[in-house]
Amino acid sequence: MARDAQNRSSPRPQGRQIGYARVSTDEQATEAQEIELRSAGCDPIVQEHGSGASRARPALARLLREINAGDTLVVVRLDRLARSVSHLLEVIEDLTLKNAHFRSLRDPIDTTTPQGMFSLQVLGAVAQLERALISERTKAGIQAAKSKGRMPGNPGIREKRPDALAKMTAAQKAAYAHRIQSSADQWLPTVRRMRPDHTWDDISRVLRQRGLDWSPERLRRAVKWMISERFADPALLRKSPPRLPEDRLMTLVAGIYSSNPHLTLREIAVQLERLHERTPRGGTKWSPSSVKNLIDRASRTGLLTATDSTTASSAE
Structure with a gap:
């Protein structure tokens, strides 16, 4: 009640x-x-x-x-x-x-x-207690094993047996493949839109703004694996062409907008400031009009469709 x-x-x-x-x-x-x-x-x-x-x-x-x-x-x-x-x-x-x-x-x-919210905080406290208990049990188990002269871990790995090492490598590869495949729909569409026009560093920064923790090296390795398994086009690994600073900003803005068409011009401006990108004139503060100019240029050069440009123009 x-x-x-x-x-x-x-x-x-x-x-x-x-x-x-x-x-x-x-x-x-x-x-x-x-x-x-x-x-x-x-x-x-x-x-x-x-x-x-x-x-x-x-x-x-x-x-x-x-x-x-x-x-x-x-x-x-x-x-x-x-x-x-x-x-x-x-x-x-x-x-x-x-x-x-x-x-x-x-x-x-x-x-x-x-x-x-109170019930949620109780659950959080239970989870913290659970982690602490697991940690204590793990430490106690390792200490007990050492007192009996046993070493923790897989003896086959410690002794570098070929069969144990092969099993460990296969398990690591399977785990990596599962992580990449299960998360691909979160990051691969952005890579496809932005490569090879953008560097891996640019793309990883855009993904991090969306809450996805990718370094340029890890991202490139993941794409390389997707290509080896025929899940992605080898053209994604082509070398990025040299670009003038304003051309780079244009493709960066087009990539941000294409990855999330619901963003307003002001929200894109905020993202650019968080990425510490300078405006075409070298400033640190982005205005919606500057973003719109770059989106219009991207539309004229074919990076964005006319529909995309119209949507962006109305999203002040």
Whole structure:
């Protein structure tokens, strides 16, 4: 009753209520979850088929990238979103960075209410305690093993046995391939738009502005792997041509806008300032009109379509 009264006194954010329905296998159906989410006012509803133990979920990753400030991600139960407290807190942190919210219909977690935030803080404390206990158990296990004359770790690796080293290398390659493939839809489209006109340093800076932690070296290595597996065009590795400073700014602005067409001119200007890019006249403060001039030039040179340019021009 108290929770109902609190919900009535605290109006929900004005953004969308976006439902997320997940089942583990293709044979299962999300229909029951969808009915409950629609009854709670969710529209749209994102469906996912995948294990809750896996964090590689394309539909959830796309939802987190595209969710807007004020929107609320809604699930029927917490286990539909995450199977661990650490994963749940990671998702909620991503939402918080975008000024979005989270709500579980059957659990007391609702980041739009004081009670829901308190429950979330309790979960955070539990996660911190869990990590501390795991660390203590690990240290105690290592100490006990040493007291009995045993060394921690794989004896085959310590002794550099060829079969053990080969297994370790294969496992590392498989883990790397999984990380690259599961995250490619977050960064590869930007690489395709900006290469080879831009340097790897430029692209990694744009990705970091979007919350993706890529160094130029790691990014180039990932693209090289995608090309070796025939998931990407070898032309992405061509050497970037030398460009005049203003031409470089034009392609940089075109790349930022193409990677997120919903950005306004002012938001692009803010991104350029965060990247410490100088204006065409050498200044540090970017105006929307300077951004618009570069976008118009990019449209005339074919870097952006006419539709893109028209959208950008109206997004003051």
